[in-house]
Structures are given as C-alpha cells and as structure tokens.
Amino acid sequence: MVYVLNLDQKPLMPCSSVIARLLLKQGKAKVKRRTPFTIQLLYKTETEYTQPLTHGLDSGSSKVGSAVSDDKGNVLYMSQIKIRNDITDKMKQRSKYRRNRRNRKTRYRKARWLNRKHSIKKDRFSPTMTSKIHAHLKEMKFVQSILPIIRQIVETATFDLHALRNPAVLKNKWLYQKGMNYGYANTKAYVLTRDGYRCQSCKGNSKNKRLEVHHIIFRSAGGSDEVSNLITLCKTCHDALHRGEIKLKKGGKKKGQLNHVTQMNSIRMQLLKRTNAEETFGFVTKEHRQLMKLPKEHYFDAVTIATEGKGARFQTNQVLFKTCVSDGDYQQTKGVRSEQVIPTGKLFGFRKFDKVQYKGNEYFIKGRMSSGYAILMDIEGNKVDFKPIPKFSKMQRVSARASWMTIQTIIPSFYSCVT
Known part of the structure; x- marks a missing residue:
C-alpha cells in the first residue's frame, strides 16, 4: 500500500504499489517519503474522492x-x-556538568537561583x-x-x-484533604x-x-x-x-x-x-x-x-516502529579540562542516529569512530554485534537523523484474513 498526496500536499486515499509504480514511471508523481512510502501527484486531479x-x-x-x-x-x-x-x-x-563547570571555571560568578522563569510559569x-x-x-x-x-x-x-x-473519598470529598x-x-x-x-x-x-x-x-x-x-x-x-x-x-x-x-x-x-x-x-x-x-x-x-x-480487514501487513530520540547531544567535549572536542556533525558523511543499510538490512548508527568504523543498533537501541566492525565505506545512508528512528516491518500474513 502506498500513501498519496495531491498537488497541494493534501492526503488522498492510498493506492496499490502497481499504480504507484506506473505513476512514477510516467512522471506523474514523485516520491515524497520513503518510510512509509508516500508519493505526491504532479498534476491537478479533477476529483478528490476520499x-x-x-x-x-x-x-x-x-x-x-x-x-x-x-x-x-x-x-x-x-x-x-x-x-x-x-x-x-x-x-x-546535565545539572552535574553545569555545577562542576561553575565550580571549576567561574568561582567568581555570583550564583543565580531565582532566575528560572519557566519553573514558576503557570500551567x-x-x-x-x-x-x-x-x-x-x-x-x-x-x-x-x-x-x-x-x-x-x-x-x-x-x-x-x-x-x-x-x-x-468518593462520598466524602473533604477526606481528600487528609492525603x-x-x-x-x-x-x-x-x-x-x-x-x-x-x-x-x-x-x-x-x-x-x-x-x-x-x-x-x-x-x-x-x-x-x-x-x-x-x-x-x-x-x-x-x-x-x-x-x-x-x-x-x-x-x-x-x-x-x-x-x-x-x-x-x-x-x-x-x-x-x-x-x-x-x-x-x-x-x-x-x-x-x-x-x-x-x-x-x-x-x-x-x-x-x-x-x-x-x-478488522487488514489491507496492509506492515507496521511502522518508531523510537523517539533526542535532537542532539548535550556533551560537546570530554577530558579533565574539556580539551577533546566531540564531533557532533558529520563524520565520513554520517551522523549519530542516521539510518543506514548494511549487508541488506537497515540499522541505525549508535557510535562513530574517527578511524572509519561505526557501531550499529536496532530500533530498540540494542547494539548489533558485527565481526569485523562495520566500516562507513561498506554502508549506505538511507535517511538522515531525525527526532524519530523509524523502521517498517511485516506482521504475520494470517492476520490479513481476520474479520
């Protein structure tokens, strides 16, 4: 099943993979998203039945x-x-890092504790x-x-x-005061x-x-x-x-x-x-x-x-598994005096949490090495052991890092007949 957007990016009813392949081949549509696979029409439709x-x-x-x-x-x-x-x-x-840094580098600075506007904000x-x-x-x-x-x-x-x-307390509301x-x-x-x-x-x-x-x-x-x-x-x-x-x-x-x-x-x-x-x-x-x-x-x-x-009648046998991750890394340096900068940008064209393809399967980057190697993980964040350690040169990036790690899997086929 392929999800479809019209020329104005409004969602339409999904179509079969055969129709989507013909539209792409004829130049009437373009790929909008890989996971889940979504196309956008490049022409204005007469009717938009949903x-x-x-x-x-x-x-x-x-x-x-x-x-x-x-x-x-x-x-x-x-x-x-x-x-x-x-x-x-x-x-x-983060609080530990901040207090450590305050005592180590800024002992002359007056501590400020009552300037937290968000902590006293209503609702x-x-x-x-x-x-x-x-x-x-x-x-x-x-x-x-x-x-x-x-x-x-x-x-x-x-x-x-x-x-x-x-x-x-359901009958006597005053009992709520007793805790x-x-x-x-x-x-x-x-x-x-x-x-x-x-x-x-x-x-x-x-x-x-x-x-x-x-x-x-x-x-x-x-x-x-x-x-x-x-x-x-x-x-x-x-x-x-x-x-x-x-x-x-x-x-x-x-x-x-x-x-x-x-x-x-x-x-x-x-x-x-x-x-x-x-x-x-x-x-x-x-x-x-x-x-x-x-x-x-x-x-x-x-x-x-x-x-x-x-x-239920399952028209699709695919499930999207998503894992929420942080947008970035708080720690920028390491070492006793923060003398070693941790690279947070691209390294050999890859960033942490990028989805990559390696040996025919899709994984996510858990760690990177300046020597050209990477540690891979699954959607649950579990390290995948490879021997030898995967090289960047032997993997292909599928999608860039986002706030969600997403992967698509197939559920057992016998659910397709559930009614």
Whole structure:
C-alpha cells in the first residue's frame, strides 16, 4: 500500500504499489517519503474522492499504538511509538556538568537561583511530560498528513489514585484533604500491638524500652507503608541497623509505582483539550480485542479502537516502529579540562542516529569512530554485534537523523484474513 498526496500536499486515499509504480514511471508523481512510502501527484486531479477514515490512538507513557481504519473495518495504517523516558536522567547529568563547570571555571560568578522563569510559569509541565504530550500530538499530526482523517478516538486510562487507597473519598470529598498517608499513626499502633510491644530483633535483650516502627525496605528505596513492610525495633537495634551493624532476616514489600499512571492522567487531559478527539477506555478496548482474537500489541489495540470492535480487514501487513530520540547531544567535549572536542556533525558523511543499510538490512548508527568504523543498533537501541566492525565505506545512508528512528516491518500474513 502506498500513501498519496495531491498537488497541494493534501492526503488522498492510498493506492496499490502497481499504480504507484506506473505513476512514477510516467512522471506523474514523485516520491515524497520513503518510510512509509508516500508519493505526491504532479498534476491537478479533477476529483478528490476520499472515504471517512478513523484514527485510533492507544495512548501510553511508554509506548503508543496508532492505527487507521475506514467505516468498513479496512485497516490502512499501523504504527507503534516508543516514547522517551530518559529525560530525567539526562537532566540530572546535565545539572552535574553545569555545577562542576561553575565550580571549576567561574568561582567568581555570583550564583543565580531565582532566575528560572519557566519553573514558576503557570500551567507548566515538566520536560518529561512535555516530551510525552508532544510525541502523542506529533503522531496524530503525522497520520493526518498522509491520510484524510475525519475522526480521532483516543484510549485513556483514568482513575483516582487517592480513591484506590481510600474509597470513602468518593462520598466524602473533604477526606481528600487528609492525603494518601492519613491514618499512618493508626498503622503504627497496629504494628506495635501485633509485635507485642517487643523488639523483633533482640527480643528485648537490649533493655531499651523506646520502640521504633521500622520500614524493612527503606522508604528511600521505595518501601511501602503497609503493615507487611513494618516491624517493631528498639532504639538500640534501630540505630545499629541504620549503621549497618545488624541485618534483618525478614523480607519487606515495595510500594507500587504509579508514576506512569499519574502521567497518563495529565496526558489524557491535554490530548482531549488540544484536539477534537473522542475518548474511550482501556477495559472497552481489551474486551473488543479479545472478541476479535487479536494478540496483545499496542498497534492491535489501536486497530481495535479505530474499528470500534466491529471487525478488522487488514489491507496492509506492515507496521511502522518508531523510537523517539533526542535532537542532539548535550556533551560537546570530554577530558579533565574539556580539551577533546566531540564531533557532533558529520563524520565520513554520517551522523549519530542516521539510518543506514548494511549487508541488506537497515540499522541505525549508535557510535562513530574517527578511524572509519561505526557501531550499529536496532530500533530498540540494542547494539548489533558485527565481526569485523562495520566500516562507513561498506554502508549506505538511507535517511538522515531525525527526532524519530523509524523502521517498517511485516506482521504475520494470517492476520490479513481476520474479520
């Protein structure tokens, strides 16, 4: 399947590869994009007939599924996007470099801490959230650029984190003021009673009557506030434990990570606010996907959303896999005194994240060597081991570096008969 744009770059209905090849051979069209393969007509068409297409988006904080279907269930597009989750770590590293440089080179300069305009701006999102919201919007805009979309449906997962712990807030809204840790004093009293007001390490041999309720897995390590992670210790054993002199034999419990869920609530609100998309829910998608007997994949979830569970007829067997990457590299030099400049431009005509063809397959450049060699990786960022190491002279650049690494793969053919 080939996607088609008219002379004014407005999307038309896709055509078969045979028709696209004839148009290119006759000079009536030109190649607009290689992945996915898109052509642009070089003549003005008399009629621009299009069918009503629906774009289904399976939103997520780690991976996003996307698919397009018409009202008859014909699937015309599928993709899966891997969103960046490394921004926080990169910003911490950047902060380390900045403070190191400030102390090393500019000790005379007065520190400025209150000049961060963006940090006090109203309705501000963190860099991680901004990147994830933009990734969703970028995919929606990209699909609209190659197909005539008239309707968008976004799957969201919305629930109240506080209500999960304390369902009473659904009836008494004032309980929200008490927070997630309300009642922890009651939990401590229960743990002391459960352990018989006796140290569970020395069994009272220390003669220290002051008791502490200790987190078996420390809070700093993600320990939970549940009773299964709490134990009674005397102050002597408690202090010795924190000094590393003794160890507990009993295991604890970590608290569940709800970071992605919290992010999804914000992403959901922004997508519905910035677009005219309709909303659906995860449990609906799951039921429909199971009825359609499709595997659990993000792009199949998107197919279920686009077709609204009415059955799918796959007109394409190709899926676009995309990985969001940074636009550039923050570190420009290396060495104790930054004496060695790291080349960020082209090296032998190649840049990092360029898509290249090597031994008949497509890869991405992970690292470059001034001696003329390169380290290659797949779409997931995993290093591909080659012996000997690939040379630049034996590879061909397919596409230049972009903010998305994109590759097209074929799904099993038996899905083409799913109805």
